[in-house]
Amino acid sequence: MSLVRQDFREIQRLVRPGARVLDVGCGTGDLLELLQKEKNVDGRGIEISASGVAACLAKGLSVMQGDADRDLADFPARSFDYAVLSQTLQAVREPKKVLSDLLRLADRAIVSFPNFGHWRVRLKLLTTGRMPSTEALPEPWWSTSNIHLCTLRDFTILCADLDLRIEACSALANGAPARPIEPDRPIENWRAESALFLLSRRTAGSGEVVGRAQPDLFS
């Protein structure tokens, strides 16, 4: 099963039935369509290409043309239960702002990205002295859209910085089932090819503690 499909399956597992879901960077709408069919969600999408939006419209999805850096402001605060950013965080101009925007307009964010701390990446850099190209990161440095790569460790530090609660994390790998992990364990930063996080705010803007962690995870 491809990495993208692994991602979708894990997202599908995390999302509660009937939830309001925003998929940022929804492409041709495959994930939203899957979630609508399997979880009966009320789905919306943001997609950068007009042809992607047109494909989504043909599937009956409500999708806005736009990009994560600029257009998340088009949605009012807390209009969704989940905001999904699948394998896109590393390609946005301002990951920190995008992450906090996601958690402004949704109670929970589901974010996945390729882990630059994976052993194969580290080994390639160490042995070849060149920017690693892997299955998850196939493009050369000068043409890649992945401009903000990070490791598992980098990401958990950013979450702490933004006062986000990590409710769940799984490692994703090509051809293997998703594996629940503790993202702060150094060994996982070596092992996880890609990781998927379920995040929520620890505090509202006022400092008041919000919500409780989604209890039905990894049961």
Add this chain to the structure above:
Amino acid sequence: MSETLDRSHAIETGGGVIRLDRPLRLDSGLSLKRVDIAYKTYGRLNDDRSNAVLVCHALTGDQHVASAHPMTGRPGWWSRVVGEGKTLDPTRYFIICTNVVGGCMGSTGPASISPDTGQPYALTFPVITIPDMVRAQAAFIEQLGIETLFAVVGGSMGGMQVLQWAADYPDRLFSAVCIAAAARHSAQNIAFHEVGRQAIMADPNWCGGDYASRSLRPEKGLAVARMAAHITYLSEPALQRKFGRELQRDGLSWGFDADFQVESYLRHQGSSFVDRFDANSYLYITRAMDYFDLAAQADGVLGEAFRGAKGLRICVMSFTSDWLYPTAEARIVVRALNAAGARASFVEIESDKGHDAFLLDEPVMDEALSGFLMSAAFARGICL
């Protein structure tokens, strides 16, 4: 239901004029006692009355959306989109297009005879607004016995009417498509319209609007108005590509003939327009557009104007080179629709054809429009 029902073709077309069964209340506080609505229909209303699509025309458009214009003989203004096998297919939908109140193609407007005086209204015609036009359309649709439209679709001023429908009659709509429009007229929009109006009023044949009773026509003024407006419908790259600095003949005339092809083109646009359009209608309809400000109708909060539109399927489209109703304006609309909880979609179509792109060959627009309508038709249960 119509005077000219044509059963000779596979597609039924209808058309004619229907008088509204009640006076039309106007935003100005006045009302119009007798209102005729000229219309065309294509296709057949299904037994559930669930497949009606209202197409709203733009400033200088009319009800002849997909049939030859009776005066010019040219194909309908959106026959690229409306027709058998096309995006709005009359074998599936019952497509209705009405001439707006204030227009000059059969609906009551300033050229109509006032029941009070027996003379053309001219400038005694009350100022009308986009909400007035939509109120008349809603009354018309009701008289046809249609409770809920499957879709209301329009570009430019037609798109403004679509937004007004979403604000005023969200319960009578299943879906909506607003193309190349905005929720209000900008200062620049108003400014260009004012140039057009002043050109008309500066024509000595305009006679304070009373040209009809004197058998005159302010053709020069109306043509200049059209020429100025036409520039705003195009983009600089489109004009450059089409005409550049190409000359009509070899060499310059060293005078004020139409030396450049772009001049000749504009003159043609102006002179052909006056054959089919009434100068006073042009004043009234441009005024209606200038007065349009949907947020102002809801204490300045656009999202409030759409408060009844929660859950409405609506698709907003803009074109990259449209400087009359730019993408930023469309985004304002979409943001307000999102705030109101509508099921809003938005597409910005890459095109260098300017505002008029919505009338032209734009495959991405076609794809988005047909995808949106087909999936809505499926949800509505009218898709085969």
